[in-house]
Amino acid sequence: MKNKLSHFAIPYVIWMALFVVVPIIMVVLYAFSAAGGGFTLANFARMGTYAVVFLRSFKLALIATAVCLLIGYPVSYMMSKEGPQFQRLAMVLIMLPMWMNFLLRTYSWMSILENNGLLNQLFQKIGLIALYNQVFGTDLQYFRLINTQGAVVLGMVYNYLPFMILPIYSVIIKLDRSLIEAARDLGANTFNVFRRVILPLSLPGVLSGITMVFVPSVSTFAISKMLGGGTEMMLGDLIEQQFLGGAYNPQLGAAISLVMMVIVVVCMWVMNRFGEGEEQAVMM
Amino acid sequence: MKKTLALVLAMMMAATMLLTGCGSSGEERVVNVCSWGEYIDEDLIYQFEEETGIKVNYQTAESNEALYSLLKTGAGDYDVIVPSDYMIGRLIAEDMLAELNYDNIPNYAKIGDQYKGLSFDPDNKYTVPYTWGTLGIIYNTTMVDAPITSWDAMFDEKYAGQVLMIRNSRDALAAALLNLGYDINTTDEAQIREAYQLLSGAKNAGVYQAFVMDEVFQKMEGGNAAIAMYYAGDYLTMLENNPDLAYVVPEEGSNWFVDAMCVLKDAQHKTEAEEWINFIAGTDACLANMDYIWYASPNTEALEQYPAYYQETYGEALDMGLYEIMAAPQEVRDRCALYENLPAETLTLYNDLWTELGI
Numbered sequence: 032m033k034n035k036l037s038h039f040a041i042p043y044v045i046w047m048a049l050f051v052v053v054p055i056i057m058v059v060l061y062a063f064s065a066a067g068g069g070f071t072l073a074n075f076a077r078m079g080t081y082a083v084v085f086l087r088s089f090k091l092a093l094i095a096t097a098v099c100l101l102i103g104y105p106v107s108y109m110m111s112k113e114g115p116q117f118q119r120l121a122m123v124l125i126m127l128p129m130w131m132n133f134l135l136r137t138y139s140w141m142s143i144l145e146n147n148g149l150l151n152q153l154f155q156k157i158g159l160i161a162l163y164n165q166v167f168g169t170d171l172q173y174f175r176l177i178n179t180q181g182a183v184v185l186g187m188v189y190n191y192l193p194f195m196i197l198p199i200y201s202v203i204i205k206l207d208r209s210l211i212e213a214a215r216d217l218g219a220n221t222f223n224v225f226r227r228v229i230l231p232l233s234l235p236g237v238l239s240g241i242t243m244v245f246v247p248s249v250s251t252f253a254i255s256k257m258l259g260g261g262t263e264m265m266l267g268d269l270i271e272q273q274f275l276g277g278a279y280n281p282q283l284g285a286a287i288s289l290v291m292m293v294i295v296v297v298c299m300w301v302m303n304r305f306g307e308g309e310e311q312a313v314m315m
Numbered sequence: 316m317k318k319t320l321a322l323v324l325a326m327m328m329a330a331t332m333l334l335t336g337c338g339s340s341g342e343e344r345v346v347n348v349c350s351w352g353e354y355i356d357e358d359l360i361y362q363f364e365e366e367t368g369i370k371v372n373y374q375t376a377e378s379n380e381a382l383y384s385l386l387k388t389g390a391g392d393y394d395v396i397v398p399s400d401y402m403i404g405r406l407i408a409e410d411m412l413a414e415l416n417y418d419n420i421p422n423y424a425k426i427g428d429q430y431k432g433l434s435f436d437p438d439n440k441y442t443v444p445y446t447w448g449t450l451g452i453i454y455n456t457t458m459v460d461a462p463i464t465s466w467d468a469m470f471d472e473k474y475a476g477q478v479l480m481i482r483n484s485r486d487a488l489a490a491a492l493l494n495l496g497y498d499i500n501t502t503d504e505a506q507i508r509e510a511y512q513l514l515s516g517a518k519n520a521g522v523y524q525a526f527v528m529d530e531v532f533q534k535m536e537g538g539n540a541a542i543a544m545y546y547a548g549d550y551l552t553m554l555e556n557n558p559d560l561a562y563v564v565p566e567e568g569s570n571w572f573v574d575a576m577c578v579l580k581d582a583q584h585k586t587e588a589e590e591w592i593n594f595i596a597g598t599d600a601c602l603a604n605m606d607y608i609w610y611a612s613p614n615t616e617a618l619e620q621y622p623a624y625y626q627e628t629y630g631e632a633l634d635m636g637l638y639e640i641m642a643a644p645q646e647v648r649d650r651c652a653l654y655e656n657l658p659a660e661t662l663t664l665y666n667d668l669w670t671e672l673g674i
Contacts, residue, residue: 080670080671080674081670081674083674084673084674138533141530141533141534142533142537145533145534145537145539146524146539146540147537147538147539148537148539175476177525178524178525256482256530257530260523260524260525260526260527261482261525261526261527261673262518262523262525262526262673263673264670264673264674268673269670269673272666272669272670272673274384275377275378275380275381275384276380276484276666276669277380277483277484277485277662277665277666277669278659278662278663278665278666278667279380279383279384279387280663280666281384281387281388
């Protein structure tokens, strides 16, 4: 039986080898080679100068992940408590934006957040900007929404929120109802049922949600370019620039990518260890 | 196990055949073209296919640098490319372009002499110019107090938060170099660093609302920023959506550019490539293209006939002011310079400074 399964797995193994393992090996090879060939560590020596970019990217990705979790968990939890019809509808509403291209959606956020954009026009119409000026004695024509770190975080949350909701929802919906009933029978109130049964059991969903939001957020470059105004570079921009910028330097680009991947893997590993610990604690 | 292996091999073969686009169909004549987005009247492609029976695989790259990266990694399997002047210089220096057989491109004779023998291809061996234009400042007349005439506007704190800087190290530093009165092709590190100081000083003073490439359309058309630097042809596109916009080639001078068609050294379809180039360099194709993309053609006949063509097509006279923005007159071009391919150290310096600016 086991043997048969492994036959079926061969195409997947080939796929993984071709499109995951080989590229990673190439990244590693490039990262340790000089422009003309030959081994070098010089690419990594420059990493210190980019510390600010690393910090900024990880900070914004962390904030976006936290916001996604804060919004995503309650949404998934409430969805799971509603009837099947509501659940289907909610699912469609969550998935609907994803039928459109990611760049288009981010582009529309630009026209919403612009100085002369939809939101600012609305604020103007309802007199919010005039009111603000009166109260704070300022002379604003518009609120500065776009080209800020907040706009970048908003873009990440908007684009990646479904990746937080879906795994959490699919875990919660499959929870064994009898466990909740048992907890109730044993005298736990609603809060305790949630804290000691539902929350720990939904942790795997939370962990994969965090991974699926954090990883693309940390490496994004389209969002920071369009909504952040490109004045403050993020990791994705920095890496892109090595490949598509004026000085073609794939070796440095690979080195930065490698450092980023290592940091992300370490973060994920620590988090998963922490997650396992939680689950075991609950089991005991 | 053997069966599985055979299956896997068969699948891999099928996959490679799919990926390489079935090279075995033999008879069909093909040409692979890589250009920029929105940079051709697509009817021309169908017209060419009908006339010659050659199938055109038309692809686009985002920028000269992206194209270079595609070529270097071997990802781009093109015959004809349309890079800009400085990138052509670099590709020639790295021996990546094929010499053209101009006997197959009779329309080359229609290209004006002022677009031939330029610094990137001094002996006219590799290129047939496709378009040309200028880099300048686009501004919203309702958002500035006086008409913009100088590169100062790109660094002036008076317009803090209202200026869009271009997200391209070469153009951004060129604006600063010109404002300081230096040559845009300088390799003098001190001058480049001084230009960088001007740029980063303005950035730190909050002059720049954002660093943009194609986002500039939406921002300028929507009145979200007052001043931006971009290309003349794109200004004309923006003007259709916002009549308040004006364009100027600053008094200190600017960059004028030529994008030219080239054939890659390892092109598989060189004959077809030359047929395509000849077709595109023809007067009818140049007129259609000019009308569609608003970039001036180097074909002298087409350039002269365009106002009449416009009149005939739209039933109204072409605004000659706009025509002169598209096809800058000689006195404007006299204060502009072409970008030249910079030596590797200077390119690295540009890249390092640009990264520093972003940090």
